[in-house]
Amino acid sequence: xxxxxxxxxxxxxxxxxxSIINCAYENTAFDYxxxxxxxxxxxxxxxxxxxxxxxxxxxGRFTISFNKSAKQFSLHIMDSQPGDSATYFCxxxxxxxxxxxxxxxxxxxxxxxxx
Amino acid sequence: xxxxTQTPRNRITKxxxxxxxxxxxxxxxxxxxxxxxxxxxxxxxxxYSFDVKDINKGEISDGYSVSRQAQAKFSLSLESAIPNQTAxxxxxxxxxxxxxxxxxxxxxxxxx
Numbered sequence: 542x543x544x545x546x547x548x549x550x551x552x553x554x555x556x557x558x559x560s561i562i563n564c565a566y567e568n569t570a571f572d573y574x575x576x577x578x579x580x581x582x583x584x585x586x587x588x589x590x591x592x593x594x595x596x597x598x599x600x601g602r603f604t605i606s607f608n609k610s611a612k613q614f615s616l617h618i619m620d621s622q623p624g625d626s627a628t629y630f631c632x633x634x635x636x637x638x639x640x641x642x643x644x645x646x647x648x649x650x651x652x653x654x655x656x
Numbered sequence: 657x658x659x660x661t662q663t664p665r666n667r668i669t670k671x672x673x674x675x676x677x678x679x680x681x682x683x684x685x686x687x688x689x690x691x692x693x694x695x696x697x698x699x700x701x702x703x704y705s706f707d708v709k710d711i712n713k714g715e716i717s718d719g720y721s722v723s724r725q726a727q728a729k730f731s732l733s734l735e736s737a738i739p740n741q742t743a744x745x746x747x748x749x750x751x752x753x754x755x756x757x758x759x760x761x762x763x764x765x766x767x768x
Contacts, residue, residue: 550696573755584660584746584759585699630698634755643689643701643714644757 544568547631547647555655560618562650564631567612571633575644576605576616579628588629589616621654628652659683660760662747668766669737677732677763679747685758686751688730690714690722693744693762702745705730737767 546565554560566574575590591598591605591614598605604617618625628651632644660681669675679688687706691699701714703722711722719741721733734741744764748757 547698575755582761584748584761586759587756590755643691643704644699644755645715646691646698646700648696648698 544571544645545631545633545647547650549650550648551651551653553653553655554618554621556621556623558621558654560621560625560652560654561615562629562631562652563613563615564647565611565613566633568633568635568645569612570635571645573634574605574607574614575632576603577630577632577646579630579649585630618652621652623654623656626652626654660747660749660758662745662760662763664763665761666764668768670768671738673737675734675737675765677745677747677765679730679732679760681728681747681749681758683749683751683758684727685749686727687749688724689748689750689757690720690730690732691746691748691759692716693746699746702732734765734767737765739767741765742767 544567576588577585578588579585589600589603591607593609602619607614628649630649631647634644663678689704690702693699700716705711705724708724723731744762746762747760750757
């Protein structure tokens with residue numbers, strides 16, 4: 542049973558455009574929603590994260606939008622650049638013991654930014 | 657992240673062999689995790705440890721075991737490797753109640 546559903550699987554965006562990746566979750570106990578970025582041959586690295594007490598978080602060109610009632614969250618990359626080409630994973634975790642139980646990941650989105 | 661080191665980086669083994677993947681960290685974090693990545697499936701949690709005496713099963717622990725030898729070391733063992741355990745394995749760390757997890761560069765394992 543997949544608890545975090547991510548779409549699309551792959552995405553091609555022109556340089557300067559907006560990249561949008563969506564995720565939906567089922568477990569209402571989730572209270573932490575990070576996005577990870579992974580380049581080939583590397584481990585995932587935290588990009589940006591949000592908690593359900595806010596509806597949006599922005600860091601530079603990256604924004605998370607969060608809809609608690611719909612149990613959905615999305616990543617928006619503004620002014621997308623070729624260097625943003627990577628695989629992006631949404632994830633979620635529940636509070637557990639002190640908050641750092643393992644993450645439940647979506648299946649990933651392979652993003653290509655065309656020059 | 658060089659602070660989380662996985663060895664070996666690549667390994668080819670045969671069905672039925674015992675194999676150990678190792679992870680060490682210099683971040684001083686108390687929590688460590690093992691994930692498996694398969695194409696199109698994302699990352700799935702195998703085991704996690706809150707400290708040397710606290711080991712927990714994740715989503716896909718069958719066929720795997722772990723050992724937390726010290727706060728800085730967390731190893732993953734496949735007692736009798738099978739081909740469907742061919743995957744990319746990642747170790748990660750975090751500190752206390754902070755959810756930020758830091759990943760190593762991964763170990764690519766092939767079971768023939």
